[in-house]
Amino acid sequence: xxxxxxxxITSASGPILRDVGLHVAPGERLGxxxxxxxxxxxxxxxxxxxxxxxxxxxGSIRVDGAEMAGAGEAAWRRLRARRVAMIxxxxxxxxxxxxxxxxxxxxxxxxxxxxxxxxxxxxxxxxFDETGILDPERRLSQxxxxxxxxxxxxxxxxxALACDPxxxxxDEPTTALDANVALRITRLxxxxxRERQMGLLFISHDLAAVSRTTERLxxxxxxxxxxxxxxxxxxxxxxxxxxxxxxxxxxxxxxxGKRRLPTIPGSVPPPQDLPRGCRFSGxxxxxxxxxxxxxxxxxxxxxxxxxxxxxLQARSKGAGS
Amino acid sequence: xxxxxARRVAGFLLTLWAVSVVVFAVMNVLPGDPALTIxxxxxxxxxxxxxxxxxxxxQPVVLRYLDWVMGALRGDxxxxxxxxxxxxxxxxxxxxxxxxxxxxxxxxxVLLALVLGVTAAARHGRPGDWGIMLLSQMGxxxxxxxxxxxxxxxxxxxxxxxxxxxxxxWGDPVAALRALVLPTAALALVQSAVLARVTRSAAxxxxxxxxxxxxxxxxxxxRHILWRHVLPxxxxxxxxxxxxxxxxLVTGTxxxxxxxxxxxxxxxxxxxxxxxxxxxxxxxxxxxxALVVTANFLVDIAYVIIDPxxxxxxx
Numbered sequence: 001x002x003x004x005x006x007x008x009i010t011s012a013s014g015p016i017l018r019d020v021g022l023h024v025a026p027g028e029r030l031g032x033x034x035x036x037x038x039x040x041x042x043x044x045x046x047x048x049x050x051x052x053x054x055x056x057x058x059g060s061i062r063v064d065g066a067e068m069a070g071a072g073e074a075a076w077r078r079l080r081a082r083r084v085a086m087i088x089x090x091x092x093x094x095x096x097x098x099x100x101x102x103x104x105x106x107x108x109x110x111x112x113x114x115x116x117x118x119x120x121x122x123x124x125x126x127x128f129d130e131t132g133i134l135d136p137e138r139r140l141s142q143x144x145x146x147x148x149x150x151x152x153x154x155x156x157x158x159x160a161l162a163c164d165p166x167x168x169x170x171d172e173p174t175t176a177l178d179a180n181v182a183l184r185i186t187r188l189x190x191x192x193x194r195e196r197q198m199g200l201l202f203i204s205h206d207l208a209a210v211s212r213t214t215e216r217l218x219x220x221x222x223x224x225x226x227x228x229x230x231x232x233x234x235x236x237x238x239x240x241x242x243x244x245x246x247x248x249x250x251x252x253x254x255x256x257g258k259r260r261l262p263t264i265p266g267s268v269p270p271p272q273d274l275p276r277g278c279r280f281s282g283x284x285x286x287x288x289x290x291x292x293x294x295x296x297x298x299x300x301x302x303x304x305x306x307x308x309x310x311x312l313q314a315r316s317k318g319a320g321s
Numbered sequence: 322x323x324x325x326x327a328r329r330v331a332g333f334l335l336t337l338w339a340v341s342v343v344v345f346a347v348m349n350v351l352p353g354d355p356a357l358t359i360x361x362x363x364x365x366x367x368x369x370x371x372x373x374x375x376x377x378x379x380q381p382v383v384l385r386y387l388d389w390v391m392g393a394l395r396g397d398x399x400x401x402x403x404x405x406x407x408x409x410x411x412x413x414x415x416x417x418x419x420x421x422x423x424x425x426x427x428x429x430x431v432l433l434a435l436v437l438g439v440t441a442a443a444r445h446g447r448p449g450d451w452g453i454m455l456l457s458q459m460g461x462x463x464x465x466x467x468x469x470x471x472x473x474x475x476x477x478x479x480x481x482x483x484x485x486x487x488x489x490x491w492g493d494p495v496a497a498l499r500a501l502v503l504p505t506a507a508l509a510l511v512q513s514a515v516l517a518r519v520t521r522s523a524a525x526x527x528x529x530x531x532x533x534x535x536x537x538x539x540x541x542x543x544r545h546i547l548w549r550h551v552l553p554x555x556x557x558x559x560x561x562x563x564x565x566x567x568x569x570l571v572t573g574t575x576x577x578x579x580x581x582x583x584x585x586x587x588x589x590x591x592x593x594x595x596x597x598x599x600x601x602x603x604x605x606x607x608x609x610x611a612l613v614v615t616a617n618f619l620v621d622i623a624y625v626i627i628d629p630x631x632x633x634x635x636x
Contacts, residue, residue: 048538080540088538093531097630098553108539143629159539 001025002047002084002167002199007059007069009042009051009223013272016055017042017223024167024199029190031214031231032203033246037268039223040203044171047201048086049076064166081108085160089172091152095144101155102128102140108162127158132188150181157188167199168192174209182206186213207250211235216304219243222268222279229305239299239307242280278310286311325625325632333618340610341393345386348603358597359402389603398604403596408604411589418488419585422574425501426508430570431563433513438520438559439547445525453517460514465573469507469580476503486582504581508573512566519562523555530554556627564620568613 002024009017017039024030032040045051047061049068061069063083068076088094096104105127106120115123121140128136131154144152153173160168170189174182186202186209193200202213210217210231217231219240227240238244245264266283275281281291291310298306299316355378356369373379377388392399398408441453477485483503489496527533528551536546575587582588586605593601625631 050534050537077540077542080538082540086538088531088535090531094535096532096536096550096554098628108541111545112540145630145633156535159535163540 001064003060003062004047005060005062007043007046007057007061009039009046010056010058011054011271014274015223016271017046019059020220020225022201022218022225024201026166026199027193027197028216029193029200029202029214031210031217032201032220033205033207033210033217034220035205035268037222037270038220040220041171043220044086044169044201044203047084047167047169048080049073081112081160081163081165083165084167084169085163085165086169086171087153087156087160087173089175091149091156091173091176092144094156095152097144100141100143101147101152102142105155105159105162108159112163123162124158127161128155130192131155131158131161132184133158148181149177150185153177153181153185154188157185157192161192161196164196165198167201169201169203171203172205173202174204174206182209183212189213207235207246219246222274223271224279224308226280226309227301227305227307229302229307233302233305239301239305239312240280240309241284241286241311243307245285278308288314326622329618329621333614336614337611340614341390341607342386344603344607344610345389348599348606349382349385351599353597353599355402355597355599358599393604393607399600401593401598401601403593403598403601408601411601412586412604412608415584415586415589417491418583419574419578419587422501422504422508422577422583422585423570425505426512426570426573427563427567429505429509430512430516430566433509434516434520435552435559437513437517439524439552441517441521442524442528442551443543443547445528450521454521457514457517460511461518463511465507465511466576466580468510469503469577472503472507473581486580488583488585500581500583504577504583507577507580508570512570512573516559516562516566520555520559523558524551527551527554553627557624560620560623560627564617567616571609571612 002022004020004022007017007020008015020039020043022030032043034040042051042055046057049071051057057069059069060067063079068079095101102121102124105124106115106117109115109120109123110117124140125136128139133139133151133154139147139151139155144155147155157168157173168189173189174185177185189200189202190213192198200214202210204210214231217229217234218225219227219234219242221242227234227238227243229239234243235247238247242264249263264283269282275292277293277295278284278291281287284291288310294310296308296310296313298308299312300306301312354369354373355376356372357364360369360372370379377385380388389399396409398412400406401408401411404411437453437457441450444450473485476483484496484500485503486500488500491497524547533546533550536550537543541550574585575590577583578585578587579591586608590602590605590609592598593605
């Protein structure tokens with residue numbers, strides 16, 4: 001169980017993450033969506049205690065009730081792999097090229113769990129089997145360059161599962177893979193979360209991948225969470241203009257070839273150039289006067305769902321009076 | 322894989338042959354008549370001509386080359402002009418000392434360089450890094466023979482911990498090892514300064530790679546990651562430089578043996594040059610060149626042992 005409250009990360013030039021809150025219970029699957037520069041990878045790194053040097057972290061990160069914000073490297077190291085594990089975007093380069101993949105997966109089993117090399121090999125074989133690696137016996141003694149991208153990502157998942165973590169963070173795990181392989185990897189992650197009763201934090205800019213992987217969704221922009229709710233609901237009826245923009249920028253069969261794909265104009269500005277109020281002001285097509293200066297408060301849109309937008313605030317106030 | 326090794330072996334033999342031609346050619350265009358050297362300037366022209374005939378020096382150059390190479394392949398490098406004994410005996414007698422010195426120099430160089438280089442990389446941009454880089458810059462700037470003299474002055478003359486030079490022979494192993502400490506230090510300190518820099522930059526290069534982040538996310542400590550994941554991946558450039566440095570180490574032993582009065586091959590080479598003992602010089606130069614070529618051959622083999630990707634790429 002991981003619970004984050006009021007997490008902010010600040011660099012010398014200003015805040016990069018503002019007031020982020022989330023919780024993932026065993027077996028729960030939470031998606032984090034946003035463009036590059038939205039802070040989603042930094043959020044993931046903060047849950048591993050791997051925030052780059054020079055950044056200031058405030059707020060609360062609780063892992064199984066233990067407060068980890070401000071904890072040292074030694075305390076975090078005990079959690080990594082055992083409680084919280086992570087897989088990364090680039091399966092091509094995320095494995096040590098000089099090691100047989102079986103040895104890579106056996107290493108934490110031997111060093112963290114104290115298994116004998118023999119037992120670690122058997123466990124690695126079982127993990128390869130569980131993660132759907134073809135011909136697992138033979139794969140154990142192969143090197144990363146002998147494996148395809150999809151097989152390597154499965155090896156990385158097997159490595160992440162080695163010490164039975166309670167939460168698996170997957171940071172863009174399918175971005176570097178082709179669509180067919182990506183589909184199978186997301187199915188694998190859903191199955192593993194179910195079978196192992198393991199929390200899954202799935203980070204992606206790919207709405208299709210997120211929608212088939214997660215139950216709940218968090219949309220991030222410029223270091224803020226702008227909207228959160230049940231994945232299906234949120235994608236069906238987005239409340240925040242940014243979420244709506246992301247959704248309309250998604251290609252679909254209905255629009256294919258008939259018109260230009262709408263895009264959100266511009267790109268996420270660097271942290272020091274983000275507006276002080278709503279981070280999305282300046283790119284938002286429904287902007288009103290106070291957006292740039294005043295930060296919108298979250299407005300409840302459905303049970304367990306909210307969005308932070310001045311338009312919603314105005315609307316709910318109008319409805320209330 | 323076997324094709325790769327076969328090609329390397331062929332290249333190795335070809336290089337050795339080319340070296341033998343160059344060494345023989347250089348020795349034979351050098352001025353100086355061996356007969357004059359052996360018999361002295363008071364000898365008669367007839368006596369010198371007779372000696373030249375006996376030594377085979379009146380034969381055509383190609384025949385003399387073939388004679389030399391065939392002999393060398395059997396381990397027969399001819400008779401030393403100045404010592405009057407077979408050159409192979411001279412080499413066999415002095416090789417153990419030079420070999421010990423070169424080996425200990427290499428081992429200390431590599432160990433020191435790996436520890437310093439990896440430590441500097443781990444403390445990148447912090448005082449520990451600056452300190453090690455400053456030291457290595459000094460090590461590169463200081464000539465080995467001058468460092469040798471400083472070491473003798475401090476540890477032999479002032480502190481009297483170690484002998485200033487000479488070699489007691491392997492009959493007394495403790496004394497023999499003590500006699501090798503300062504020469505080894507003089508050799509290794511200078512060589513490791515260069516290698517430590519290479520190790521540091523190679524390690525820094527590897528530390529930026531994604532699999533290092535994976536290892537960290539798997540809960541391993543920085544020491545484990547540095548030595549077990551980063552260093553093996555940094556070995557290819559390190560081994561390349563070790564191979565190149567081996568030549569420097571071999572020439573280094575020539576200087577160091579003369580500074581410390583060690584009766585090894587380097588000192589023999591020096592004496593033979595002074596004595597115009599061309600046949601001994603020729604054998605020694607060939608021997609040193611063969612050592613360097615062998616070292617580079619071993620480096621090529623080491624690449625494919627280190628990196629499984631090269632095994633396939635190189636067939």
